[in-house]
Amino acid sequence: xxxxxxxxxxxxxxxxxxxxxxxxxxxxxxxxxxxxxxxxxxxxxxxxxxxxxxxxxxxxxxxxxxxxxxxxxxxxxxxxxxxxxxxxxxxxxxxxxxxxxxxxxxxxx
Numbered sequence: 853x854x855x856x857x858x859x860x861x862x863x864x865x866x867x868x869x870x871x872x873x874x875x876x877x878x879x880x881x882x883x884x885x886x887x888x889x890x891x892x893x894x895x896x897x898x899x900x901x902x903x904x905x906x907x908x909x910x911x912x913x914x915x916x917x918x919x920x921x922x923x924x925x926x927x928x929x930x931x932x933x934x935x936x937x938x939x940x941x942x943x944x945x946x947x948x949x950x951x952x953x954x955x956x957x958x959x960x961x
Contacts, residue, residue, distance in 0.1 A: 859883050861907045865899040873899050913949050916942040
């Protein structure tokens with residue numbers, strides 16, 4: 853299965869008039885329009901959250917992978933509970949953020 857690629861980041865939020873809010877690339881190409889109910893300020897806040905998540909997705913995924921690589925799966929009992937739980941959460945986040953078959957019990961949404 854071919855991996856779907858999204859528009860290159862960084863993205864930024866732009867707006868005009870009383871209602872129009874959109875996300876665009878640094879070059880000014882529109883990625884999407886935010887057409888959600890509510891005030892313009894709420895749509896700007898939503899777009900900002902989306903942009904922040906997308907722009908930093910690779911960094912966050914790399915951090916989770918670094919955490920998961922320190923504590924090997926199946927060896928969590930050799931670590932304090934909070935560290936072992938952090939590794940389990942990192943693995944779950946990696947599974948949700950990457951394409952492909954997911955381990956049993958992992959919800960990708």
